[in-house]
Every structure is written in structure tokens, then in C-alpha cells.
Amino acid sequence: xxxxxxxxxxxxxxxxxxxxxxxxxxxxxGMFIALIVIFIIFSFMTDWIFLGAINFTNxxxxxxxxxxxxxxxTLVIVARHIDLSVGYIGAFLGxxxxxxxxxxxxxxxxxxxxxxxxxxxxxxxVAALLVALIITVFVGIIKGALVAKIKVPAFVVTLAxxxxxxxxxxxxxxxxxxxxxxxxxxxxxxxxxxxxxxxGYDFITLIIGIVIIGVLIFNGSxxxxxxNMLKIPNEKIEIYITKLVLMISVVGYLAYTFSSFRGIxxxxxxxxxxxSVYHFMTTKTTLGRRIYAVGGNPDAAELSxxxxxxxxxxxxxxxxxxALISGVMFVSRLQxxxxxxxxxxELYAIAAAFIGGTSAAGGVGKVVNAVVGSIVIMSxxxxxxxxxxxxNLEPIILGGVLLLAVVFDIFTRNVRPIDYIGIHxxxxxxxxxxxxxxxxxxxxxxxxKEAKRENKENVIDYEYKLTNAQGALNKVKDLIRxxxxxxxxxx
Amino acid sequence: MNQENILVMNSITKSFPGVKALDEVHIxxxxxxxxxxxxxxxxxxxxxxxxxxxxxxYGNYDGxxxxxxxxxxxxxxxxxxxxxxxIINQELALFPNLTVYENxxxxxxxxxxxxxxxxxxxKQAKKYLDMVGLDVDIYRxxxxxxxxxxQLIEIAKALSQNVKLLILDEPTxxxxxxxxxxxxxxxxxxxxxxxxxxxxSHKLKEVEAIADxxxxxxxxKTIIRMERKNINEQEIIKNMVGRxxxxxxPKRPIYKKQEVVLETVHLNSYDKSVNxxxxxxxxxxxxKGEVVGIAxxxxxxxxxLAHSIFGNPKNYKISGKVIVHxxxxxxxxPKNAIAAGIAYxxxxxxSDGLILDEPxxxxxxxSNLKKISNSxxxxxxxxNQYAEKYIKDIGVRTPSILQHVKNLSGGNQQKVQVAKWxxxxxxxLILDEPTxxxxxxxxxxxxxxxxxxxxHGMSILIISSELPEILGMCDRIYVIAEGIQTxxxxxxxxxxxxxxxxxxx
Numbered sequence: 004x005x006x007x008x009x010x011x012x013x014x015x016x017x018x019x020x021x022x023x024x025x026x027x028x029x030x031x032x033g034m035f036i037a038l039i040v041i042f043i044i045f046s047f048m049t050d051w052i053f054l055g056a057i058n059f060t061n062x063x064x065x066x067x068x069x070x071x072x073x074x075x076x077t078l079v080i081v082a083r084h085i086d087l088s089v090g091y092i093g094a095f096l097g098x099x100x101x102x103x104x105x106x107x108x109x110x111x112x113x114x115x116x117x118x119x120x121x122x123x124x125x126x127x128x129v130a131a132l133l134v135a136l137i138i139t140v141f142v143g144i145i146k147g148a149l150v151a152k153i154k155v156p157a158f159v160v161t162l163a164x165x166x167x168x169x170x171x172x173x174x175x176x177x178x179x180x181x182x183x184x185x186x187x188x189x190x191x192x193x194x195x196x197x198x199x200x201x202x203g204y205d206f207i208t209l210i211i212g213i214v215i216i217g218v219l220i221f222n223g224s225x226x227x228x229x230x231n232m233l234k235i236p237n238e239k240i241e242i243y244i245t246k247l248v249l250m251i252s253v254v255g256y257l258a259y260t261f262s263s264f265r266g267i268x269x270x271x272x273x274x275x276x277x278x279s280v281y282h283f284m285t286t287k288t289t290l291g292r293r294i295y296a297v298g299g300n301p302d303a304a305e306l307s308x309x310x311x312x313x314x315x316x317x318x319x320x321x322x323x324x325x326a327l328i329s330g331v332m333f334v335s336r337l338q339x340x341x342x343x344x345x346x347x348x349e350l351y352a353i354a355a356a357f358i359g360g361t362s363a364a365g366g367v368g369k370v371v372n373a374v375v376g377s378i379v380i381m382s383x384x385x386x387x388x389x390x391x392x393x394x395n396l397e398p399i400i401l402g403g404v405l406l407l408a409v410v411f412d413i414f415t416r417n418v419r420p421i422d423y424i425g426i427h428x429x430x431x432x433x434x435x436x437x438x439x440x441x442x443x444x445x446x447x448x449x450x451x452k453e454a455k456r457e458n459k460e461n462v463i464d465y466e467y468k469l470t471n472a473q474g475a476l477n478k479v480k481d482l483i484r485x486x487x488x489x490x491x492x493x494x
Numbered sequence: 495m496n497q498e499n500i501l502v503m504n505s506i507t508k509s510f511p512g513v514k515a516l517d518e519v520h521i522x523x524x525x526x527x528x529x530x531x532x533x534x535x536x537x538x539x540x541x542x543x544x545x546x547x548x549x550x551x552y553g554n555y556d557g558x559x560x561x562x563x564x565x566x567x568x569x570x571x572x573x574x575x576x577x578x579x580x581i582i583n584q585e586l587a588l589f590p591n592l593t594v595y596e597n598x599x600x601x602x603x604x605x606x607x608x609x610x611x612x613x614x615x616x617k618q619a620k621k622y623l624d625m626v627g628l629d630v631d632i633y634r635x636x637x638x639x640x641x642x643x644x645q646l647i648e649i650a651k652a653l654s655q656n657v658k659l660l661i662l663d664e665p666t667x668x669x670x671x672x673x674x675x676x677x678x679x680x681x682x683x684x685x686x687x688x689x690x691x692x693x694x695s696h697k698l699k700e701v702e703a704i705a706d707x708x709x710x711x712x713x714x715k716t717i718i719r720m721e722r723k724n725i726n727e728q729e730i731i732k733n734m735v736g737r738x739x740x741x742x743x744p745k746r747p748i749y750k751k752q753e754v755v756l757e758t759v760h761l762n763s764y765d766k767s768v769n770x771x772x773x774x775x776x777x778x779x780x781x782k783g784e785v786v787g788i789a790x791x792x793x794x795x796x797x798x799l800a801h802s803i804f805g806n807p808k809n810y811k812i813s814g815k816v817i818v819h820x821x822x823x824x825x826x827x828p829k830n831a832i833a834a835g836i837a838y839x840x841x842x843x844x845s846d847g848l849i850l851d852e853p854x855x856x857x858x859x860x861s862n863l864k865k866i867s868n869s870x871x872x873x874x875x876x877x878n879q880y881a882e883k884y885i886k887d888i889g890v891r892t893p894s895i896l897q898h899v900k901n902l903s904g905g906n907q908q909k910v911q912v913a914k915w916x917x918x919x920x921x922x923l924i925l926d927e928p929t930x931x932x933x934x935x936x937x938x939x940x941x942x943x944x945x946x947x948x949x950h951g952m953s954i955l956i957i958s959s960e961l962p963e964i965l966g967m968c969d970r971i972y973v974i975a976e977g978i979q980t981x982x983x984x985x986x987x988x989x990x991x992x993x994x995x996x997x998x999x
Contacts, residue, residue, distance in 0.1 A: 233879065287871055287872055288867075289864075289870050289871075290870060292856065292859075293860075295849075296849055296852075296856075299850070299852055300845075300850070302845060302846030303845075303847055304849075305846075306807055306828055306846055307832075307861050307914075308829035308833075309829070310829065366849065366852070367851060463565065466565060467504075467558065470557060470558055474505070474507055474557070477556060
């Protein structure tokens, strides 16, 4: 019996630990919950088609261009700026690359003069992308310099850029849709990595999944060991393992889903590479450290020897390069360039960053969370279309979700650590005291009511008594609420 | 309860997450007196005033406020103002882009129906400004006035709201001697007109001069109430810190001359935004292992001098030279100064010293990222090891190196700032107001660190508004007034009077 009881307590303790961790770090997990809720709702509404292999692959392909923009936008917002121009810049650069490849334009036209090089040659695509890269870096430098050196608000600079590139886009496409024929666009936009099918499943995708899982396990245990060596506190082992199991199941599910359809699309691959590079850059490099320092406190950063100007320009260049990638992805997926592409891209990216918890005040925000934010946005679009909801409802619901996310972020800004195990013990320890003070408080309340009704002269004495009783009660309540075990969350 | 009391705050308790800011605090203020609340930083003075003025609404604290014989439950600052309690905070709540007369009546405008009555507004504003003895053109924009005059406008604003109890939170902290004296005189005048004031102040000389009574707070508790006849500085300090402090400044051996490490040669800085020279022909020398003080009034150009030396982050127009270890320093960007071995611990740690939303580790290592990285990639284990070492050496009290800096007390934040700059391994350290807003205990620790550093051969430049600090810590002193270097003293010749005389040219 006692071993059974002990076992029961162990399980209870495990769940209390998880709850404490969850409650204490609610800010980090809110967005994942939102995503799960959205997934579940749409799965029910669409008879599980929503999470099925075909639609899920499709959803991530649709999300690619927003994710890439949102990654760059997160850094822009972290540095306390905004970039409204990237939608049209992306669309313009996409159109530029399409026109260069399909019709020949400046450099690509010259190249086709070389014997043996025609519109389908790889050199043409490379040349078009290279020129587009030079253009976007140049534009990024101009935007960054205007913002950082001349101190024009980024809102105004990039609003101007938005108009300018809308016009350039219309010139570039000659106000008409240009279909793509080059294999490059076909591969990138609707192609998949080579597959090796065994029994209906793509083996390559599965192997990639297994490698990622291996890296997760290896990396995690390496960090824990090193922390142990340096006596830096680690997460509790049960929390760590729970998280690991969750991550492995997500990676496993993704690998399984992709492998049962057509494997990994190039769009997904490019997105994954971009996100990995930026995640590494922001969390592990000195450049990332400098960017967040500039966003957190520009004056302090400048006095710490960081050139705020240089960092700002770098951020706008990075945003421009991502706009190029995003634009090329978009035209490839739709297999055409069009003057109608561009609007709202930047706004989706901004919304994704905010849904992902990026702070409008600067200095706080994670690129991976911005990607989750963009998946939330595109899930709404995709899911509602799939379940046959009136399309007019979609922007309204998206607006609501954005507002909710930001309100949630503000409400959870000052959440204090809560340890349910500590509370569990404190409740036992202070239980009698709590009951006693509660009784006294109710009594004092009644007495004051009585005194007021009888219009006694010394009502104020009863008021004193009540406040004192309330104070005593609050003290006990506070004591219980803030109780913490020594090994709370970490070990 | 005494009939004369205008205000009683009875067993006020107010908790923040993890700390009890006020613990059963009791204060009494008699009608028509000037009551001081003194205590170290973090003793709960400002919190108490925020409870009183309704900034922390009723229900957020325990205990009673009895004002004018009635229990008050303020839910916001509007209600307390309505009852005649007006608080003037350290950060003034004026609108710099409005004129003087508009500012006096912001929030309680004089109107006919829903239209502004500007004539009456101007007339009334003039009246209240006369009452506080401020002779200034009422059409001027507040941004063009000095802090001293702005403070008087705040008081005029309070008077125009029929104030009964005026609360001033460290009103003289940002004022020079002259303006401070004026303000104190005004408070005494107002007292004669029946206005009660509560004043929070760190300057015990002020307390001695005009207090009718005072309450000492320590660690959120009421320690003692003193009446006029018992008030003396020693007694107040003893109650504030809970111990006798006979020597605030740790001793250091007498300085022996060594080589010059930092020198400014005819350094001039012109600030385009105010159209004048803020540093005017500065020629200072700092030697190895020496502590040199820069004294002067607020706005004399001391911080500007430090900025000019430290890579000119505000883009002044500079002429002249700064020579460090015999080489001319490039004044293009702070990073050049850092590379030359200079570090600058800024005056305002919150606005331009620390990144409050980031952990201690990030704040300490930002000054020298090369030391913890390999080709641009950060070694987190190195980072944490260094952070552990530096906070241990400096004595930062924190549960963890991953604690966000905004959760630390002022003294500990200041120590993190110092640790950050020691991490850059400087040879020359410029400390701008190193002990502003931190308590006596933490001050002593900072002074000990300074002595330790110079003993190891560092050279230190201290900028400070506190004369005792300058006199207690420096080997040599330069005095600056309106950007001009007016005097230089060896410590054995320096007195507070001589410095003040040179500072007020």
C-alpha cells in the first residue's frame, strides 16, 4: 500500500513539476498552444484532411515566403524599426528575376549572346539572381543609412520604398502576368527533393528525420554534461525528457507525414536553411548579441563600443536579402510574375513576428517563434478555405488572433514563478492558519456591517479591525502562493 | 489620534512579487509643518508616497490613510489631487512643448463651457507663478527653462489646484546650490501660508535646515520619528543605516607620482544642438594609479567632457587632442576609446548603461565580445564562467548570473555596470556619478573596489556632484564651470568651500 502511495505521489509530483514549469514560462508556450488549438479545430472541421500529408505539405509550402520575411522582420522590430517596403521589394525582385530569365534583361540579354547559352542555361538564372542580390543589398544600404545616419523614421523611409517598388513592379511586369518556363522555377516552386521510395514511404525523408532526432538527443545531453561540469543549473531531468520526447514526436510526425506524400519540397528546404542560419546567428554569434543589444538599449550599445549605425544597416540588408528569397519563392510557387503580387506580404510578416512574441519596444523576439507565428497565420487561411468557411471571415479572425496574441503577451509580461509542489506543501503546513485567519476576516466583516447598520459612533474601530484581519489573511495567502521548493524547475 | 494631524498613515503594508516594500509603516504629519521622510535607497520612501497619492490604488496595500480626519481610499491620482494632496515626482511631469501658462493649468483647465478661457488662464498662471517667486515670460516653452525653474512651475501648478499637502520627491536632486536654496526658502514661505509639505530627501543638510519633524524608514519599516529639537545629522544617519558610520571612505596610501596615461590638450567640444561650447579648452592629466576628480555643478560640462574623451558618441564638433599612453586617440567612435584601454561607466545606468531586459551575463560581456567568442561564435561556457568570476569579484548579490538586470537593486545594477567595464580590461576607468541613487552600504563597496583597482595600477577619473565623495576619494581635483576648467587642487589643499567657489564662477 505504501509503495503504491509513493508511486502515486511520484506521478503527482511529475505533473505538478510540469505544471509549474508551464505556468512559470507561460509566455514562451502561449503561441504553441494557439497553434495546437488551431490545428485541432481545423482537423475536426475537415475530417483530419487538414493535418493529412497532402494538405500539411501544401500548408508549409504556402507559408514559406511569409516565414522567410518574418525572420528578417523580427530582427528589424527587435532593433526598434519597421520595414513596410519588403512586400513590394520581394515581388519586384521576383518579377525582375523572372523577366531576366524568361525575356532577357540587361546582363542576361548580354549573356545570351554567348554561343551555347540560351534562356534555359543555368548561367542565366545565376546571373539574374546575382543582379537581384546586388540591387537588394544596395537598397538595404540606402534604407539603413537613411534610418541610422540621417535619422529618418523607418516607418517613413520604408513607406516611401513601398510606393516606389510598387511602381517598379508595374514597370517590370509591364502590367501583365509573365509565366515561367525555366526549370529552376519549376524545381524550386513545386519540386521535391529526390526520393527513394520503399513501400509507399520516402526513405530519404525518414533518414533526415532520424538524423535530426539524433542531433537533438546528442546536443541536449552534451549541454547538460557541460553544465554539470561547470556547476551551472540544469533543467530538472523530468522536464528535459518530457520536452525531448515532445520534440522527437513532432520531428517524427513531420518526417512520417512528408515521407508518405512526396518527401521534402525545395521550398521547405530553403525555409529550413534560412531559419537555421538565422537562429544560429541570433543565439550563438557576436553579431546576434550586438543586434539584441542595439534593440534593448541603443545608447548603452553605442557606449559599449557597438556601432549602432553599422548594425542597423546590416539589419536592413539582411531584410532585403530575405525579401529577395521570399519573392523568388513566391513567383516560383505560382509559376509566374505578376503586378498583383506584393501587397500584404510585409503585413503578414509583421503580424507573424508579433504573434511570435516579438516586443514592439525592441530588444526581445525570437526568429523561430516568428516562423511559428507565420504558420499560425497561414493555418488560418488554409484551414478556413479547406473547411469551407466564408473567405470574408478570414481577415477578421486573423485580426482577432493578432490582438489576442499581443494582449496575452502584455498580460504575461510580469508573471511570477509559481511552484505547485511548494504550494502543495505550504497548503498542508499553513492550512490551519489559513482557516483561522479566514474566519477572523469573515467575522470582522460581519461586525463592521452590524456597526454600520446600528450607526455606532466608533465605526472607524471596526474598519481598523477589518483591515487588520484582511492584512493577516493576505499574509497567509501570499505565503502559500509564493512558496517554492529548493529544486524548483532546475536541479 | 491627535487633532492637529493632517495626515496619519497607519500600518501601511505593500508587497511586490518577492519583496515587502512597506511593512506596517506608520507616519504622522501635523498641520502646517514641513515633514521629511528619510532613508536609504530601497527603504520604501517613494513607494509610501505612491500609496498616499493613489498611484497604487486602494486595495493594493493594507492599512489606512487618514487625511483631514477621514479615512481615504484613493483609487487614482485624480482623487487624491481633488482632496488636496499633490505629489511632485523626481521626474517632472511637465509638457516641454507647451508654454509656461499652459503647463500650469494642464489637467484642470479654466474654461467657459467647453471653450478654453485663455485670458483667465494667463492671469491666474501669472498669479501662481508670482506666489512661487518665479519671474519668467509666461509665453516661453517649458523646454527652454532650466530644471530649477521647471520645479517651480510644478509647485505653481500644485498651488493652482488648492493644495493642502504638497509632496516633493527629492526635489533638489537635480538642482544646483542656488536653486536648492531658493526652493527650500519657498517651502518655508508656503508653510507660513498654511501649506503642509512632505519632502523626501537624501541631503541631510536640508533636513537640518528646514525640517519640523521627520520619519526615518529602513527596509520598509518605520524606525523613528524625530521632532525639530532632536534633529541632528549623526543621529539620522545612525537610524538610517542601523549602524554608526564613522568613516564613509576607505583609506588608501598617499599617491606617489607616476607617468601620465591620459591627457587632454586644448580640447574643445561644440554642441550644435545648444549652439555653444560645452567643453572649453580642457587640459587635464591623469597619471597611472591615480584617482582624479572632476567637480562642478550640474550642467557644467563634466559628462560632456567624459563623452568627448570616450569616442564622442553624441557627435560634438571637437578640436584639440586626447593623448592616451603617448598616442593620439581617434575620437570617431567609443570603440576606438575602448581599444585604447578606456572604459566609461555612465551616469545614468538605466538609460545608457545597461540593457535591462537582458541577463547579467549578456550585460557584462557586451563590452568585450571578442573575449568570449571564436570567429564570431559565442562560447557560452566561457561567457558564464567569466560572468560568475566577475560578479564574485565585484560582489554583486544575485540568485543567478542569468537574472535579468531590471530585477536587481540600484547598487547591484551599478556593480554590474562596473563589472561590465572591468571585463573590457581597461587601463583607464571613467566613473560618472558612480554612487548616484545607491545606498550607503553599496557606496562603501564601490569605494573599496576603486581603491583595489588603483592599487593594481588602474587610473580612475571620477565625476561627481557629491563634494564629500570627491574630497574623500580623489588624489587630485579639477573644477569645471560652464565648460571651462576653473581650478585644480591637490587633495591636501582642497576644501569644500574652495571647490564651490571655483565651481560658481
